[in-house]
Amino acid sequence: QVQGALLELTLSLETLQAVKGHMLEAMAKGLSRQTHAQATVRMLPTYICSTPDGTEKGDFLVVELRRRHVRTLWVTLPGDGNQSPQLKERLFDMPEDITQGKGEALFDFIARCLCQFLEGVCPSEPQQRLPLGFVFPFSCRQMRLDQGELITWSKGFHCSEVEGHDVVQLLQAAIDKQERCQVDVVALMNNTVGTMMSCSMEGMPCEVGLVIDVGTNSCFMAEGWHVETVEETSGRMCVNTEWGFFGDDGALSNVLTPYDQCVDQESAKPGEKRFEKLIGGLYLGEIVRHVLAKLAAEGALFGGDSIAILETKDTFKTQQVLEIIDDEAGLAMARSTLQALGLAPSEQDCCHVQQVCRAVVTRAAGLCAAGLAAILSHMCQSRELEQLKANVGVDGAVYRGHARFGEILQRITKLLAPECMATLVPSADGGGRGAAVVTAVALRLAAQRREVDRLLAPLRLGPADLQRVQALMRWEMELGLNQDTNAQSSVRMLPTYVRSTPDGTERGDFLALDLGGTNFRVLVVRVGQDGVHMASEIYAIPLAVMQGTGEALFDHIIDCIVDFQQKQGLTGQVLPLGFTFSFPCQQLGLDKAVLLSWTKGFSASGCVGKDVVQMLREAAQRKQHFGLDVVAVVNDTVGTMMSCGYDDPSCEIGLIVGTGTNACYMEEMQNVGTAEGEQGRMCINMEWGAFGDNGCLDDIFTDFDRLVDEKTINPGKQRFEKLISGMYLGEIVRYILLALVEKHILFRGKPSPKLQTRDIFQTKFLSTIEMGPRCAGSDGLALRQVRGVLHDLELDASFEDGVLVREVCQAVSLRAAQLCAAGLAAVVEKMRESRGLAQLAVTVGVDGTLYKMHPRFSQHLQRTLQDLAPNCTVTFLQSEDGSGKGAALVAAVHCRVAQAQGPP
Numbered sequence: 090q091v092q093g094a095l096l097e098l099t100l101s102l103e104t105l106q107a108v109k110g111h112m113l114e115a116m117a118k119g120l121s122r123q124t125h126a127q128a129t130v131r132m133l134p135t136y137i138c139s140t141p142d143g144t145e146k147g148d149f150l151v152v153e154l155r156r157r158h159v160r161t162l163w164v165t166l167p168g169d170g171n172q173s174p175q176l177k178e179r180l181f182d183m184p185e186d187i188t189q190g191k192g193e194a195l196f197d198f199i200a201r202c203l204c205q206f207l208e209g210v211c212p213s214e215p216q217q218r219l220p221l222g223f224v225f226p227f228s229c230r231q232m233r234l235d236q237g238e239l240i241t242w243s244k245g246f247h248c249s250e251v252e253g254h255d256v257v258q259l260l261q262a263a264i265d266k267q268e269r270c271q272v273d274v275v276a277l278m279n280n281t282v283g284t285m286m287s288c289s290m291e292g293m294p295c296e297v298g299l300v301i302d303v304g305t306n307s308c309f310m311a312e313g314w315h316v317e318t319v320e321e322t323s324g325r326m327c328v329n330t331e332w333g334f335f336g337d338d339g340a341l342s343n344v345l346t347p348y349d350q351c352v353d354q355e356s357a358k359p360g361e362k363r364f365e366k367l368i369g370g371l372y373l374g375e376i377v378r379h380v381l382a383k384l385a386a387e388g389a390l391f392g393g394d395s396i397a398i399l400e401t402k403d404t405f406k407t408q409q410v411l412e413i414i415d416d417e418a419g420l421a422m423a424r425s426t427l428q429a430l431g432l433a434p435s436e437q438d439c440c441h442v443q444q445v446c447r448a449v450v451t452r453a454a455g456l457c458a459a460g461l462a463a464i465l466s467h468m469c470q471s472r473e474l475e476q477l478k479a480n481v482g483v484d485g486a487v488y489r490g491h492a493r494f495g496e497i498l499q500r501i502t503k504l505l506a507p508e509c510m511a512t513l514v515p516s517a518d519g520g521g522r523g524a525a526v527v528t529a530v531a532l533r534l535a536a537q538r539r540e541v542d543r544l545l546a547p548l549r550l551g552p553a554d555l556q557r558v559q560a561l562m563r564w565e566m567e568l569g570l571n572q573d574t575n576a577q578s579s580v581r582m583l584p585t586y587v588r589s590t591p592d593g594t595e596r597g598d599f600l601a602l603d604l605g606g607t608n609f610r611v612l613v614v615r616v617g618q619d620g621v622h623m624a625s626e627i628y629a630i631p632l633a634v635m636q637g638t639g640e641a642l643f644d645h646i647i648d649c650i651v652d653f654q655q656k657q658g659l660t661g662q663v664l665p666l667g668f669t670f671s672f673p674c675q676q677l678g679l680d681k682a683v684l685l686s687w688t689k690g691f692s693a694s695g696c697v698g699k700d701v702v703q704m705l706r707e708a709a710q711r712k713q714h715f716g717l718d719v720v721a722v723v724n725d726t727v728g729t730m731m732s733c734g735y736d737d738p739s740c741e742i743g744l745i746v747g748t749g750t751n752a753c754y755m756e757e758m759q760n761v762g763t764a765e766g767e768q769g770r771m772c773i774n775m776e777w778g779a780f781g782d783n784g785c786l787d788d789i790f791t792d793f794d795r796l797v798d799e800k801t802i803n804p805g806k807q808r809f810e811k812l813i814s815g816m817y818l819g820e821i822v823r824y825i826l827l828a829l830v831e832k833h834i835l836f837r838g839k840p841s842p843k844l845q846t847r848d849i850f851q852t853k854f855l856s857t858i859e860m861g862p863r864c865a866g867s868d869g870l871a872l873r874q875v876r877g878v879l880h881d882l883e884l885d886a887s888f889e890d891g892v893l894v895r896e897v898c899q900a901v902s903l904r905a906a907q908l909c910a911a912g913l914a915a916v917v918e919k920m921r922e923s924r925g926l927a928q929l930a931v932t933v934g935v936d937g938t939l940y941k942m943h944p945r946f947s948q949h950l951q952r953t954l955q956d957l958a959p960n961c962t963v964t965f966l967q968s969e970d971g972s973g974k975g976a977a978l979v980a981a982v983h984c985r986v987a988q989a990q991g992p993p
């Protein structure tokens with residue numbers, strides 16, 4: 090009979106595995122927005138989004154409401170992470186009637202305890218208001234860290250007018266009634282969260298909290314985007330599982346025994362908290378009592394003696410159960426416990442009672458392990474890890490009552506979640522110290538948030554800022570187009586002598602050169618009936634050549650052309666050549682372009698002020714190369730517009746967002762005061778990268794932009810470009826990160842020598858870092874990539890560091906896209922007005938790796954443009970090799986028009 094009862098209480102590993110599975114389902118249900126309301130495991134958000142990093146410092150108060158006590162603590166955190174905090178505490182007895190009376194009386198009582206305590210530890214008025222963490226071990230629906238409504242009382246409390254009310258407000262109001270009590274309630278949490286937070290160890294945060302006390306509950310750091318009941322999805326958030334209710338929908342039916350049914354029926358709320366009633370200290374003694382009562386009634390124990398005492402509720406205490414299971418003192422304990430109940434146990438009775446106690450405790454620990462395994466597996470899966478290492482903070486009288494509980498918990502958890510390595514960390518001081526830490530973390534994060542917002546505020550542009558930039562761009566465009574005011578404008582508005590976009594009838598073979606991008610290329614472009622075909626070679630331009638003499642640069646170009654012609658079997662043929670030369674030039678004709686200034690890292694001497702076609706021809710002479718027929722010099726923006734224009738006739742704008750940024754568009758000749766003629770249109774190369782070089786954008790520039798600018802080879806020049814393009818965005822981010830490190834907000838203030846290195850933070854990192862959950866598959870994976878990037882920079886980034894770095898990148902790239910949109914808005918609106926249209930439909934041909942590769946740039950650009958130029962419908966077309974194909978098409982259009990007109 091004893092064996093039979095023991096068997097009923099024994100759970101196989103398969104059963105526990107199934108319990109774990111049900112728990113996982115219940116957790117998923119609790120997290121999902123749709124099913125949250127019906128879920129048994131409620132997965133309540135706690136608004137705790139960060140574990141301590143050891144830098145938390147200062148004095149904190151804690152008030153903990155317990156079943157029969159109010160506990161107050163004064164905690165001084167040293168801020169160096171290693172030393173343990175200093176604690177002063179006091180326990181106040183709470184009269185029973187307080188827990189059954191009015192809510193106001195309860196909170197007044199708590200406030201009075203706090204005041205008394207404060208008078209004891211801090212006789213003089215404190216200098217400033219003290220922050221307080223409130224440990225309130227009941228289920229609350231939290232809306233913020235410092236706001237939470239009590240859902241229902243439990244644990245014997247029945248105060249009126251508290252359910253459905255914000256308990257932080259109630260406590261704060263009660264505190265404010267007390268004189269000399271300058272305290273702010275900063276954080277509300279339950280004891281599970283406090284346990285988790287008190288167990289964070291050096292170098293490895295504790296991300297799971299587990300309490301096995303009179304009741305049982307757990308919490309863990311969930312991926313923010315999984316917590317669907319909260320809007321904010323970045324990073325992580327601690328979720329209070331409230332797993333005591335697990336099984337209330339019948340999920341535990343194959344675990345429950347008749348003894349459990351008895352315990353449940355006799356409890357205050359039958360049918361509720363079925364999981365807790367198998368594990369919590371309020372019930373373990375009761376389960377044992379029911380088993381013994383049944384065995385005694387069947388005559389299997391106590392020789393059939395009177396067992397009336399075993400029919401009385403709560404005669405067997407959980408504390409006694411935990412002492413009886415001990416290998417050494419257990420049997421003696423069993424005997425004295427039974428004797429105290431007036432029973433006369435035999436030697437064998439004592440053995441049997443010990444076995445029953447062990448079975449009940451083992452089952453409780455096993456079920457607890459199934460729950461913990463579910464949490465760990467959930468974390469492992471949602472973080473897309475193959476293995477998870479986690480510290481689990483544990484506390485509570487049942488856990489502490491006997492080492493056996495923890496041993497079983499650890500062993501079974503390992504069996505049920507073999508992919509997870511959980512280390513159980515006993516909480517030194519349960520909720521109390523943890524609550525101080527939560528409060529400290531909350532204050533640290535709030536201070537950091539203010540600092541981050543202050544730092545990033547200048548980068549955040551509002552609609553009014555963008556409209557102003559648009560208006561300024563428009564103004565500068567007008568200045569630049571006018572012969573008399575051209576010199577005052579920072580936007581040069583250079584005529585390109587390109588008069589029309591392709592019409593599709595162009596034919597022939599052409600050579601093209603592309604200089605001014607990341608690579609120098611030579612191409613042969615065949616424009617035929619069936620479209621455009623190209624072959625190309627990339628040639629390196631050594632830094633020494635880029636920054637040497639002009640002659641050497643153009644000699645090098647000729648060498649490359651010769652090599653290319655040899656490789657392509659074109660030696661001896663004279664093909665019309667289009668030259669994409671992506672630097673600001675004053676163009677005097679289609680094949681005459683005077684270099685105004687170098688940009689993008691070029692600085693070859695003796696070139697500024699000279700015609701680049703002439704320099705190319707002279708180099709050909711020097712090199713004895715006589716097969717060169719340069720018909721057109723084009724800017725890469727023009728090439729981009731032309732190559733997209735070949736596919737889409739409404740493409741009349743070219744845009745580049747790559748190493749640099751620039752744009753061109755088709756302007757009415759009558760508006761172009763700087764070129765002869767009034768008829769038709771001409772493509773204008775805006776050279777908008779220099780926008781602002783005359784100071785008109787000075788109030789947009791931030792300190793970070795100024796730092797970036799100072800370190801370039803052209804300080805004060807290309808100011809607009811330096812806010813937008815690939816050559817600079819990474820540097821802007823780097824300077825912001827340095828500022829955040831200096832303020833001890835990032836990387837715990839630890840400086841990284843690598844981060845001090847110029848250009849170490851590449852713009853392509855922004856693309857990787859800003860990949861959202863959708864691109865990366867999940868936010869966890871996305872943030873792992875962030876940390877991967879930072880790791881390569883030898884930065885030891887915490888999870889929160891990753892979130893912050895991403896925010897910085899987002900601010901920088903968003904601003905770039907918005908400014909680019911403001912510039913384009915000025916262009917499309919001007920085109921619409923010049924053409925006298927109410928609505929303009931136009932296509933922009935775009936090139937540049939930043940535009941093409943960044944996950945959000947184009948989206949932000951298009952959305953902002955729509956806002957700024959609502960009367961224009963703008964389509965974006967990515968150019969495929971715009972600078973190569975485009976240059977050939979300019980040459981082709983030129984040849985087509987020249988043939989049509991016949992010889993001059």
Ligand code: ADP
Nearest residue numbers: 606607747748815816852853856937938939942
């Ligand atoms: P160019 O403008 O010189 O013709 P690209 O259009 O290829 O050349 O642009 C190169 C620039 O693009 C580089 O400055 C680099 O910072 C940036 N870049 C490269 N890869 C990426 C990426 N994945 N995301 C964003 N920017 C990138």
Ligand code: MG
Nearest residue numbers: 606725747972
């Ligand atoms: Mg390019």
